[in-house]
Amino acid sequence: MVHILERNLRLLTACLILIAVLSTLRAGPERDIQDSETPIKQTIDSLDLSEKQKQKVLAIFQDAAARKKAILEESGLTPDLSKRKKFKILRKIKPKLDAVGDEADRQLSDVLSPAEMESFKQVRADLKKELREKLKERKSSKS
Numbered sequence: 001m002v003h004i005l006e007r008n009l010r011l012l013t014a015c016l017i018l019i020a021v022l023s024t025l026r027a028g029p030e031r032d033i034q035d036s037e038t039p040i041k042q043t044i045d046s047l048d049l050s051e052k053q054k055q056k057v058l059a060i061f062q063d064a065a066a067r068k069k070a071i072l073e074e075s076g077l078t079p080d081l082s083k084r085k086k087f088k089i090l091r092k093i094k095p096k097l098d099a100v101g102d103e104a105d106r107q108l109s110d111v112l113s114p115a116e117m118e119s120f121k122q123v124r125a126d127l128k129k130e131l132r133e134k135l136k137e138r139k140s141s142k143s
Contacts, residue, residue, distance in 0.1 A: 040065075043123050047116055056111045064104035071096050
Protein backbone atom coordinates (compact mmCIF):
# COMPACT_ATOMS: atom_id res chain seq x y z
CA MET A 1 0.00 0.00 0.00
CA VAL A 2 2.81 2.42 0.89
CA HIS A 3 4.55 1.63 -2.41
CA ILE A 4 1.39 2.52 -4.33
CA LEU A 5 1.02 5.79 -2.44
CA GLU A 6 4.67 6.70 -3.06
CA ARG A 7 4.30 5.92 -6.76
CA ASN A 8 1.14 8.02 -6.97
CA LEU A 9 2.85 10.87 -5.13
CA ARG A 10 5.75 10.74 -7.60
CA LEU A 11 3.28 10.76 -10.47
CA LEU A 12 1.41 13.72 -9.01
CA THR A 13 4.67 15.57 -8.47
CA ALA A 14 5.69 14.95 -12.07
CA CYS A 15 2.29 16.23 -13.19
CA LEU A 16 2.59 19.36 -11.07
CA ILE A 17 5.99 20.09 -12.54
CA LEU A 18 4.61 19.48 -16.01
CA ILE A 19 1.70 21.82 -15.30
CA ALA A 20 4.14 24.49 -14.13
CA VAL A 21 6.14 24.09 -17.33
CA LEU A 22 3.06 24.01 -19.55
CA SER A 23 1.62 27.08 -17.86
CA THR A 24 4.54 29.02 -19.26
CA LEU A 25 3.46 28.12 -22.80
CA ARG A 26 0.22 30.07 -22.66
CA ALA A 27 -0.02 32.53 -25.50
CA GLY A 28 -0.23 36.20 -24.77
CA PRO A 29 1.82 38.80 -23.03
CA GLU A 30 0.48 37.96 -19.58
CA ARG A 31 2.46 34.70 -19.41
CA ASP A 32 5.59 34.92 -21.55
CA ILE A 33 8.02 32.04 -20.99
CA GLN A 34 10.79 34.58 -20.43
CA ASP A 35 8.75 36.34 -17.73
CA SER A 36 10.84 36.46 -14.56
CA GLU A 37 8.07 34.74 -12.59
CA THR A 38 7.98 31.50 -14.59
CA PRO A 39 9.70 28.42 -13.15
CA ILE A 40 11.66 28.01 -16.38
CA LYS A 41 13.01 31.55 -16.31
CA GLN A 42 13.82 31.27 -12.60
CA THR A 43 15.67 28.01 -13.26
CA ILE A 44 17.67 29.51 -16.12
CA ASP A 45 18.52 32.61 -14.08
CA SER A 46 19.64 30.54 -11.10
CA LEU A 47 22.28 28.77 -13.23
CA ASP A 48 24.29 31.93 -14.07
CA LEU A 49 24.65 31.03 -17.76
CA SER A 50 25.97 33.03 -20.68
CA GLU A 51 23.37 34.65 -22.94
CA LYS A 52 24.08 32.07 -25.66
CA GLN A 53 23.57 29.21 -23.19
CA LYS A 54 20.38 30.83 -21.86
CA GLN A 55 18.91 30.99 -25.36
CA LYS A 56 19.82 27.36 -26.09
CA VAL A 57 18.46 26.13 -22.74
CA LEU A 58 15.28 28.16 -23.22
CA ALA A 59 14.81 26.62 -26.68
CA ILE A 60 15.28 23.11 -25.23
CA PHE A 61 12.73 23.82 -22.47
CA GLN A 62 10.24 25.29 -24.94
CA ASP A 63 10.58 22.31 -27.29
CA ALA A 64 10.20 19.78 -24.46
CA ALA A 65 7.20 21.62 -23.01
CA ALA A 66 5.52 21.80 -26.42
CA ARG A 67 6.11 18.09 -27.00
CA LYS A 68 4.75 17.22 -23.54
CA LYS A 69 1.75 19.46 -24.11
CA ALA A 70 1.03 17.64 -27.38
CA ILE A 71 1.23 14.27 -25.60
CA LEU A 72 -1.18 15.50 -22.92
CA GLU A 73 -3.61 16.87 -25.50
CA GLU A 74 -3.51 13.64 -27.52
CA SER A 75 -4.16 11.61 -24.37
CA GLY A 76 -7.56 13.15 -23.77
CA LEU A 77 -6.62 14.26 -20.27
CA THR A 78 -9.07 16.95 -19.16
CA PRO A 79 -9.83 18.54 -15.78
CA ASP A 80 -13.37 17.16 -15.73
CA LEU A 81 -12.26 13.51 -15.65
CA SER A 82 -12.44 11.55 -12.43
CA LYS A 83 -9.23 11.12 -10.46
CA ARG A 84 -9.21 7.44 -11.32
CA LYS A 85 -9.38 8.14 -15.07
CA LYS A 86 -6.71 10.84 -14.79
CA PHE A 87 -4.35 8.43 -13.04
CA LYS A 88 -5.04 5.76 -15.64
CA ILE A 89 -4.22 8.15 -18.47
CA LEU A 90 -1.16 9.52 -16.66
CA ARG A 91 0.22 6.04 -16.04
CA LYS A 92 -0.24 5.27 -19.72
CA ILE A 93 1.50 8.41 -21.02
CA LYS A 94 4.19 8.66 -18.33
CA PRO A 95 6.78 6.72 -20.39
CA LYS A 96 6.28 9.14 -23.29
CA LEU A 97 6.59 12.14 -20.99
CA ASP A 98 9.68 10.67 -19.37
CA ALA A 99 11.25 10.06 -22.79
CA VAL A 100 10.77 13.73 -23.68
CA GLY A 101 12.36 14.74 -20.38
CA ASP A 102 15.28 12.36 -20.90
CA GLU A 103 15.87 13.76 -24.38
CA ALA A 104 15.80 17.31 -22.99
CA ASP A 105 18.37 16.29 -20.36
CA ARG A 106 20.63 14.87 -23.08
CA GLN A 107 20.32 18.11 -25.04
CA LEU A 108 21.01 20.15 -21.91
CA SER A 109 24.14 18.13 -21.19
CA ASP A 110 25.44 19.20 -24.62
CA VAL A 111 24.93 22.88 -23.72
CA LEU A 112 25.86 22.90 -20.03
CA SER A 113 29.15 22.03 -18.41
CA PRO A 114 29.12 19.09 -15.97
CA ALA A 115 29.07 21.53 -13.03
CA GLU A 116 26.20 23.51 -14.56
CA MET A 117 24.31 20.29 -15.24
CA GLU A 118 24.70 19.28 -11.60
CA SER A 119 23.43 22.71 -10.54
CA PHE A 120 20.46 22.29 -12.86
CA LYS A 121 19.67 18.87 -11.40
CA GLN A 122 19.82 20.35 -7.89
CA VAL A 123 17.49 23.21 -8.84
CA ARG A 124 15.09 20.70 -10.41
CA ALA A 125 15.21 18.51 -7.29
CA ASP A 126 14.49 21.55 -5.12
CA LEU A 127 11.52 22.46 -7.33
CA LYS A 128 10.15 18.92 -7.07
CA LYS A 129 10.54 19.02 -3.29
CA GLU A 130 8.76 22.37 -3.12
CA LEU A 131 5.90 21.09 -5.26
CA ARG A 132 5.58 17.95 -3.11
CA GLU A 133 5.35 20.12 0.00
CA LYS A 134 2.69 22.31 -1.61
CA LEU A 135 0.73 19.20 -2.59
CA LYS A 136 0.92 17.84 0.96
CA GLU A 137 -0.21 21.21 2.36
CA ARG A 138 -3.13 21.31 -0.05
CA LYS A 139 -4.15 17.77 0.87
CA SER A 140 -3.91 18.45 4.60
CA SER A 141 -5.92 21.67 4.31
CA LYS A 142 -8.72 19.81 2.51
CA SER A 143 -8.92 17.18 5.27
